[in-house]
Amino acid sequence: MRDDAGAAQHRRGYGHDWLDEDAGPVVRPYTMTGGRARPITSGLTLLTYVEALYAPEADLIHLQPEHRSILSMTRRAQSVAEIAARLDLPVGVVRVLIGDLLQASLVSTFDSDSTVNPPDENILQAVIDGLRAL
Numbered sequence: 001m002r003d004d005a006g007a008a009q010h011r012r013g014y015g016h017d018w019l020d021e022d023a024g025p026v027v028r029p030y031t032m033t034g035g036r037a038r039p040i041t042s043g044l045t046l047l048t049y050v051e052a053l054y055a056p057e058a059d060l061i062h063l064q065p066e067h068r069s070i071l072s073m074t075r076r077a078q079s080v081a082e083i084a085a086r087l088d089l090p091v092g093v094v095r096v097l098i099g100d101l102l103q104a105s106l107v108s109t110f111d112s113d114s115t116v117n118p119p120d121e122n123i124l125q126a127v128i129d130g131l132r133a134l
Contacts, residue, residue, distance in 0.1 A: 041102050044080055044095045047112045048081055051077040055106055074107060 052074040061070060070083060078086075084094040101107040 012064065025061065031097065041099045044098060044109065046081040047113075048080050048090065049077040049110050049112060050074045050083060050098055050101075050107050051110075052107050058104070058106055064097075066123060067101060070094075070097060071106060077110075079112065 032048070050070070052071045063071075065088060066089070069087060073083060073086060080091065080094060080098065083098070084091045087094060098107065098109070102109065
């Protein structure tokens with residue numbers, strides 16, 4: 001027999017452990033990626049930039065809404081971290097979705113200049129010293 005709170009929760013449709021009234025279904029990211037936890041391609045860091053490619057022959061109708069959102073927001077290059085924040089999705093999920101788009105040749109990626117050429121140690125020390133002086 002259920003207590004009153006459990007019965008009310010069940011009537012609202014949240015009678016399962018994997019559903020939560022505040023968060024909604026917690027399995028959604030898993031279903032977005034088809035159960036995949038890792039992207040098809042590797043090397044996508046938080047600072048990797050993603051840019052949509054012009055592909056007029058692409059079959060965008062069969063893409064998930066999240067894939068289409070990524071394509072829309074990357075008309076101008078965005079970092080993986082920015083995409084994840086704007087979509088309000090975990091970075092791991094976004095990496096898998098970007099990997100799908102890379103495989104379909106719908107986006108390209110490149111590293112930021114700071115990843116390729118990290119700042120000089122003296123510059124970083126000057127920044128730290130300046131922040132401490134505040």
